[in-house]
Amino acid sequence: MFLVESAKNKNLPIGGGFWSTAAFHPEDAPSSPLKEWSFHYPIIDMPEIMAPRLGKVSNLVSMDVDVPEDASGVLYALGGFSGGLTCFVQDKRLHYEFNLFQVRRTRIRAVEPLATGKRKIEVETKLADSIGGPLDVTLRVDGKEVASGRVPNGLTLQFSANGSFDIGTDRNSPVSLDYYDEEPFPFNGKIGRTKIRYTDYQ
Numbered sequence: 001m002f003l004v005e006s007a008k009n010k011n012l013p014i015g016g017g018f019w020s021t022a023a024f025h026p027e028d029a030p031s032s033p034l035k036e037w038s039f040h041y042p043i044i045d046m047p048e049i050m051a052p053r054l055g056k057v058s059n060l061v062s063m064d065v066d067v068p069e070d071a072s073g074v075l076y077a078l079g080g081f082s083g084g085l086t087c088f089v090q091d092k093r094l095h096y097e098f099n100l101f102q103v104r105r106t107r108i109r110a111v112e113p114l115a116t117g118k119r120k121i122e123v124e125t126k127l128a129d130s131i132g133g134p135l136d137v138t139l140r141v142d143g144k145e146v147a148s149g150r151v152p153n154g155l156t157l158q159f160s161a162n163g164s165f166d167i168g169t170d171r172n173s174p175v176s177l178d179y180y181d182e183e184p185f186p187f188n189g190k191i192g193r194t195k196i197r198y199t200d201y202q
Contacts (some may be wrong), residue, residue, distance in 0.1 A: 001139075035076060039195075040192070045164045051165035088178075093110045095108070100153060121140070121141055125137050126138075
């Protein structure tokens with residue numbers, strides 16, 4: 001009788017709140033109510049639960065960056081070594097990495113070096129299907145596509161309970177093995193305004 005009444009009152013599965021959210025209703029996971037952000041300078045240690053859901057929904061990150069001759073460092077990072085995503089410059093080239101809990105690392109890299117001077121760098125992420133499905137990522141510099149690729153699986157919830165979102169560095173722990181020995185790998189140029197917005201909010 002208890003189970004019958006529980007089913008009538010939508011009380012099942014009992015004790016399965018986390019599992020049912022992760023597996024069946026990831027859109028109901030706690031998150032910031034915002035759909036747009038504008039940062040006018042680098043930031044550090046923004047709690048992941050309040051940060052943009054860059055690995056979960058379609059979004060566009062647009063950054064005004066002054067690129068030096070020997071450009072290197074993290075433009076932004078979400079999460080940490082156990083799981084996260086990052087956009088950074090290394091060997092003067094633009095890189096993106098999606099670290100799916102160390103199980104799979106998807107790397108997208110530009111072939112051409114990043115030109116010096118004031119540049120607009122954009123990272124566009126499109127959710128190909130539903131939350132948790134593939135993400136199509138495109139990197140652009142001054143409106144020109146420089147690299148693209150597909151992340152086989154995006155997030156259903158978030159990378160971690162204590163992760164953070166940083167602009168201009170990766171302070172939590174290094175998302176990418178490419179700069180593991182150089183953490184927090186601060187960007188050596190200047191980052192002006194960073195705008196983030198969801199493009200197909202779910």
